[in-house]
Amino acid sequence: MSEVIKNYIVRENEDYIVNMGPQHPSTHGVLRLELVLSGETVKQVVPHIGYIHRGIEKMCEYDTYKQIVHLTDRMDYLSAHINNEAVCLLVENALEIEVPERVKYIRVVLDELTRIASHQLWWSAYGMDLGALTAFFYGMRDREKILDIFEESFGSRLLHSFNTPGGLMHDVHPNFQKHAMEFVKYFRKKLPEYKQLLTDNVIFRNRTQGIGVMSRETAIAYGVTGPSGRGSGFSCDVRKIAPYGVYDQLEFEQILYEQGDSFARYMVRMKEMEQSLNIIEQAVDKITDGPFTAKVKPIIKLPEGEYYQRVETARGELGVYVVSDGKKFPYRVRFRSPNFSNLFVLNTIARGHLIADLVAISGSLDLVIPDIDR
Template sequence: MANITERIKTLCPSATVEGYNIPVVTVDDDHWHALAKALHDDPELAYTYLVTIVGMDWTDSLGAIYYMMNTDADRILGVKVLAKGTREQPLITSAADIWKVATLYEREVYDFYGIIFLNNPDMRRLFLNIDWVGYPLRKDYDANPDINPVSIESERQSDFTKVYSRSADGTVNCTEERIFQPEDFVVNIGPQHPATHGVLRFRTCVDGETVKKIDVYMGYIHRGIEKLCETLTYPQTLHFMDRMDYFSAHNYHHALCMLYEKAAGIEISRRAQVIRVMMDELSRIASHCLFIGTYCMDLGATTMLFYTLRVREQILDIMEKTCGARMTFNYDCIGGVMADLDENFVADVKALLETIPANIKEYNTLFTGNVIAKNRLTDVGVLSREDAIAYGVTGPSGRASGWACDMRKLQPYSIYPELDFEEIVATEGDSMARFQCRVREIEESAKILWQLVDNIPEGEYCVKVPKVLKLPAGSWFQVTEGCRGAFGLYLESDGTTKPYRLKIAPPCLPQAGVVDHITRGFKIADLITIGGSLDYIVPDMDR
């Protein structure tokens, strides 16, 4: 770690390094772009994967923290960039030319904080309406409903995007660029459309049946969870994790609890850890099963959905017995889990695990081995390893492109280091590989569960934590593995009972950002294939 700090010092002498669990380098905007380039290109540093950009408002100044990761090792680095200019027009130089996914992340920061990124090719709002007044995550945002009323009039739409750049004399210019040409045939797919897996909207420019360009619109289920978290106490923020990626409810809960425990210095019992990991893996099986089902349904094989839901229902039964709910469990809590396991838990899990190999065999016979499915999936939507990293596509989708990005292996947490499981990596990068990666991950999750199901240690399921939890001032960042990829969490605490800033970096946002890149040149029907194989959950990307 020390030599990296030194290297950064030599690259940028003005930078300061500090940090709690992750080193954070602070630079000003003038040195930022050169440093970013060096961090990305230097073969020794090679921070090629941008995890997220955390927009920040420290009331006196605005800024952004770029969290980046080395793809081969397990190093994470944060770079805090302070914005230049006034509060009305804060400026940061864009890193969109270095990490492709930064285009999308910077739009998000612009949307929430009004920070303008110079040279970003697409500086529009991401989640909010084009006419939205104010930047909601700023601390001085006026939430008066009269300013931004609920309107039933169709939102204004523009075919233009803005690009800000700094001219030689230091003034900032804004140029407008067209997204679609006037002669383009643009088909609007979504937000209410059976194939977008929720309320995502694609404006698709087509030539006959061939897709020429896609412009993704999000925010149709943007619920402002990050802002809401700032008004709630730490335990109260937990339940939002169930409602983002509702298939990874346990995994997200686990992640946030772990972050709070790390910050508060709480050590949880081994029993709680085992229970959490088991629930994570059960969720993963349920999630991937539903993926297989809905994906096949998108491709027209409706019957598969019912076969996969059978397994999911079985898992939901297990969870319901222990957690008392079918979907929004709210089971993990700070210090452990809410309640002890149901008495039949072990027997139920074993019964489930025994049915899984037969079910997977059935899925493969019905769908994977089908010649139509093969033709529809093979070589469709190929994502290369470099692009997967540049666009930040993690999870099974990234692993299908040959990028070993399983955070359970790269950033070992909880009891995962002790477990024996294989990281599923394919090299093809097409829709078929993405599909099969998920099918094989079900088997790996089952393997983990077999290791744990007979070895649940005795002990308390929840340690005592103070009723009113205060976290020490500081900032923490952590990346864990949800069902759909790397789930980043950034917490900044000012020492009170409420988080000063809780940034959620969901895995689905970059997956939506890559759709345009991998769909071009394919058919409209392939858009469904590709979108489905990426398996994004819209409430997760919108938060």
């Protein structure tokens, strides 16, 4: 990289320093961005994190593998199910547990439903960030349908901890398949509304196109994954490059946009919702009858060694790294959270833009703060 970008504050006399957060409407959580402004132009963004650091990695060292699953919910709470699956897959791969086919397809359907719900929430909040308050209610209206499906099967709507090493906690509701298909049909009809309300809006396009351009090289260098990375043409969909579960048996596209601006990141997520609907449609049909879990010992002990599992959450690549010493508690657990890397690219891509653009850029990165702090 030609220019050395400093990520700490270098004060000059005329600088106007504003603390955006930890309580601010558009940081979506307890994130503090220290902004160095020159007029309204952002000269530097220095993120300060740790306001919601709970030491999940340390807690994991004193929990059994089944308990760890429940902690992962609390990282990226919008991709709760996918986070759970990461730990479950790791344990299953380590112990070579053969998970029933039924479970694999149910997991895929849940993954994609979670992804859609997460993108819907992001879409709603992104509209709000840009001042289109009505978008919020349209996104939430449709997200409610997914949460209803979750509630019907698991009793909880957001953090359902439904995965467990070896399979599922219990079987899904008999109506699960029917309602998932109904949702697919319903949401296909509603997606054009999203297009009318935001995507095709002139003001919206002017606010996002060409704003916060992130080159492919920057994305790779800063480890920006997920839709944010794919908006820069960085092919980083773990579902494609290192398939887990049954993703290799399903047909879907990896959405790639080359522009790398906020609008590209926006479009990746919009198209991804359509792809997720396709995946659900394929996977629902393949849910066969069978057991909802494989036989797993009540106390799981992983053989000594190191394990790594990558999954694609709604925000990017989640890596779970477990070091086991053969006991029932892991020796060390490390979560490579997608938002952590996605956050720190902000300084690079937001400098030189206005405050309003900073909001548009940080919104398009779709940050979930508890996932950054862990």
